[in-house]
Amino acid sequence: xxxxxxxxxxxxxxxxxxxxxxxxxxxxxxxxxxxxxxxxxxxxxxxxxxxxxxxxxxxxxxxxxxxxxxxxxxxxxxxxxxxxxxxxxxxxxxxxxxxxxxxxxxxxxxxxxxxxxxxxxxxxxxxxxxxxxxxxxxxxxxxxxxxxxxxxxxxxxxxxxxxxxxxxxxxxxxxxxxxxxxxxxxxxxxxxxxxxxxxxxxxxxxxxxxxxxxxxxxxxxxxxxxxxxxxxxxxxxxxxxxxxxxxxxxxxxxxxxxxxxxxxxxxxxxxxxxxxxxxxxxxxxxxxxxxxxxxxxxxxxxxxxxxxxxxxxxxxxxxxxxxxxxxxxxxxxxxxxxxx
Amino acid sequence: xxxxxxxxxxxxxxxxxxxxxxxxxxxxxxxxxxxxxxxxxxxxxxxxxxxxxxxxxxxxxxxxxxxxxxxxxxxxxxxxxxxxxxxxxxxxxxxxxxxxxxxxxxxxxxxxxxxxxxxxxxxxxxxxxxxxxxxxxxxxxxxxxxxxxxxxxxxxxxxxxxxxxxxxxxxxxxxxxxxxxxxxxxxxxxxxxxxxxxxxxxxxxxxxxxxxxxxxxxxxxxxxxxxxxxxxxxxxxxxxxxxxxxxxxxxxxxxxxxxxxxxxxxxxxxxxxxxxxxxxxxxxxxxxxxxxxxxxxxxxxxxxxxxxxxxxxxxxxxxxxxxxxxxxxxxxxxxxxxxx
Numbered sequence: 082x083x084x085x086x087x088x089x090x091x092x093x094x095x096x097x098x099x100x101x102x103x104x105x106x107x108x109x110x111x112x113x114x115x116x117x118x119x120x121x122x123x124x125x126x127x128x129x130x131x132x133x134x135x136x137x138x139x140x141x142x143x144x145x146x147x148x149x150x151x152x153x154x155x156x157x158x159x160x161x162x163x164x165x166x167x168x169x170x171x172x173x174x175x176x177x178x179x180x181x182x183x184x185x186x187x188x189x190x191x192x193x194x195x196x197x198x199x200x201x202x203x204x205x206x207x208x209x210x211x212x213x214x215x216x217x218x219x220x221x222x223x224x225x226x227x228x229x230x231x232x233x234x235x236x237x238x239x240x241x242x243x244x245x246x247x248x249x250x251x252x253x254x255x256x257x258x259x260x261x262x263x264x265x266x267x268x269x270x271x272x273x274x275x276x277x278x279x280x281x282x283x284x285x286x287x288x289x290x291x292x293x294x295x296x297x298x299x300x301x302x303x304x305x306x307x308x309x310x311x312x313x314x315x316x317x318x319x320x321x322x323x324x325x326x327x328x329x330x331x332x333x334x335x336x337x338x339x340x341x342x343x344x345x346x347x348x349x350x351x352x353x354x355x356x357x358x359x360x361x362x363x364x365x366x367x368x369x370x371x372x373x374x375x376x377x378x379x380x381x382x383x384x385x386x387x388x389x390x391x392x393x394x395x396x397x398x399x400x401x402x403x404x405x406x407x408x409x410x411x412x413x414x415x416x417x418x419x420x421x
Numbered sequence: 422x423x424x425x426x427x428x429x430x431x432x433x434x435x436x437x438x439x440x441x442x443x444x445x446x447x448x449x450x451x452x453x454x455x456x457x458x459x460x461x462x463x464x465x466x467x468x469x470x471x472x473x474x475x476x477x478x479x480x481x482x483x484x485x486x487x488x489x490x491x492x493x494x495x496x497x498x499x500x501x502x503x504x505x506x507x508x509x510x511x512x513x514x515x516x517x518x519x520x521x522x523x524x525x526x527x528x529x530x531x532x533x534x535x536x537x538x539x540x541x542x543x544x545x546x547x548x549x550x551x552x553x554x555x556x557x558x559x560x561x562x563x564x565x566x567x568x569x570x571x572x573x574x575x576x577x578x579x580x581x582x583x584x585x586x587x588x589x590x591x592x593x594x595x596x597x598x599x600x601x602x603x604x605x606x607x608x609x610x611x612x613x614x615x616x617x618x619x620x621x622x623x624x625x626x627x628x629x630x631x632x633x634x635x636x637x638x639x640x641x642x643x644x645x646x647x648x649x650x651x652x653x654x655x656x657x658x659x660x661x662x663x664x665x666x667x668x669x670x671x672x673x674x675x676x677x678x679x680x681x682x683x684x685x686x687x688x689x690x691x692x693x694x695x696x697x698x699x700x701x702x703x704x705x706x707x708x709x710x711x712x713x714x715x716x717x718x719x720x721x722x723x724x725x726x727x728x729x730x731x732x733x734x735x736x737x738x739x740x741x742x743x744x745x746x747x748x749x750x751x752x753x754x755x756x757x758x759x760x761x
Contacts, residue, residue: 236576236655238659252616257600259596260597260600277706278661282702284702285699285700289723289732290725291702312725312726313670313725313726313727313730313732315668315734317578317666317734319578319660328668330574340629359629362622362624366612367617368616380620380655382628384653385628386572386573386574386651386653387572387651390653392653
């Protein structure tokens with residue numbers, strides 16, 4: 082299909098990731114012939130702007146997909162499950178931000194800079210990985226090419242907007258309550274998030290890991306095509322509005338690469354920016370990563386506890402590269418390679 | 422000396438840790454015959470209350486120590502260095518919260534629950550460890566008794582009050598600015614802390630570690646009497662007012678203990694509370710740890726990346742057990758064992 086004829090849609094247009102998608106489609110001047118915005122019933126009547134035009138919010142039905150070529154889904158697992166067959170039947174390709182199908186064998190799970198070529202084997206649905214996995218792997222991938230990685234120990238500092246627009250509003254509300262001398266109330270998130278932090282509130286499985294940690298661990302193996310990669314993760318929600326940060330310890334199978342080689346590999350990797358100014362104590366911060374496309378990597382140092390390991394710290398906007406940008410990049414890859 | 426005759430002083434009485442000391446002396450009904458409160462010139466005229474009495478703030482001079490038995494120092498390294506000799510000459514024992522002398526061979530570095538008996542060898546100065554070290558070791562020590570530990574990978578989530586009362590005020594100010602729609606300004610801390618986080622702002626050494634990480638690593642070895650313990654640490658400041666949290670990965674030399682044994686050892690250890698409710702997703706949070714004496718430990722699970730390792734998450738009030746309480750407990754140990 083010629084790229085000027087792409088009939089595009091965003092499903093979940095009013096959410097934290099959905100609104101970011103419209104921004105990114107405009108900023109990157111994504112070529113579409115038409116664009117439709119789908120959300121739930123209660124958003125009908127609203128519009129959302131892109132490239133100078135206002136798009137009315139519509140409610141998706143199975144029928145809409147026969148008039149679409151690509152649909153960027155970001156409305157939760159249930160919505161993707163609901164429309165997957167209809168989209169396939171209608172000939173509309175889904176790029177899905179939900180976790181519903183990420184681990185299915187015939188679903189490419191893609192960070193274009195890392196495993197873009199996996200897109201070629203798609204069967205109508207391509208999944209965008211978990212945001213914490215994307216933020217971590219953008220730093221891990223270029224390093225893994227220098228020397229094979231044996232094990233990763235990662236602890237996350239995850240922004241509230243990762244839990245959605247309502248959670249973000251709750252942090253703001255709790256903050257206002259605090260300033261007004263009122264007791265902050267938790268309604269969306271399970272605990273007060275203002276001036277607090279807590280273990281990611283996805284369910285704990287039998288192994289003792291929560292859902293977010295499990296995704297980070299298993300999606301990383303799939304994306305890197307490396308089932309033997311050992312990963313342990315601790316995922317924590319922090320009172321930051323936007324951009325996830327992660328403290329990452331990387332142990333290599335053999336000798337660790339030199340810090341010079343690591344710096345070079347990161348600096349040359351598209352979508353990564355090295356922020357590692359030891360003298361001025363300036364390193365990746367979520368405030369600097371917010372609204373940016375690049376994943377910031379710093380605190381790169383030899384681990385004194387293990388001669389084969391290094392430590393580093395990453396911050397990346399989980400709504401952009403961790404979700405919406407990754408989805409749009411997948412769409413760009415499809416267009417560039419005539420893959421739909 | 423009979424415990425009813427202790428002439429006590431707090432040096433640095435108006436700081437974040439100092440004010441907490443007065444609170445703890447009262448709560449624990451520490452036996453003192455007299456109490457004096459020292460701070461800098463600009464606090465003169467103020468008073469601080471303890472056990473129903475108001476103590477005027479005085480400025481310390483070398484002469485005051487000859488009339489004192491124990492001085493709890495929390496006024497920074499320079500102040501302890503300034504008065505160490507005068508205190509020794511005056512026969513006044515120093516319990517020091519600063520890092521000035523912690524690593525000196527003849528200075529006991531003490532968490533009473535862990536290495537209280539080290540106090541017996543004191544030469545007039547006993548050091549309180551770094552707050553992050555205390556919070557971590559309260560969880561690590563009981564576990565290390567089950568099976569020797571080989572390596573620890575720790576990432577911290579450190580509260581702003583750890584940087585002092587002014588930093589805490591800055592977080593509040595920046596929060597008010599945010600709510601008022603104004604751009605928050607960083608004056609005390611190097612970067613905006615409201616809705617942000619950053620690598621601990623102590624200087625980075627040649628190995629690439631910052632001062633806080635270096636203290637955590639080396640003080641832990643001294644406290645546990647284990648020079649071969651391998652530790653790597655990443656210390657991060659988060660927008661939490663009070664109580665440090667830490668994500669800790671512990672690798673054993675041999676087989677890891679069972680989770681049941683670990684739970685039991687932690688539950689039986691004084692000063693530790695296990696908060697590990699997987700079903701209700703309830704784990705240690707700084708808000709729960711704030712103002713409490715116990716170090717909260719949870720997320721205790723087998724590390725799926727390493728059959729000899731476990732993961733856990735800790736929250737503890739760094740102003741109480743991480744500083745002021747530890748100092749008062751050391752004083753209590755001295756009193757109980759007639760050690761001054």
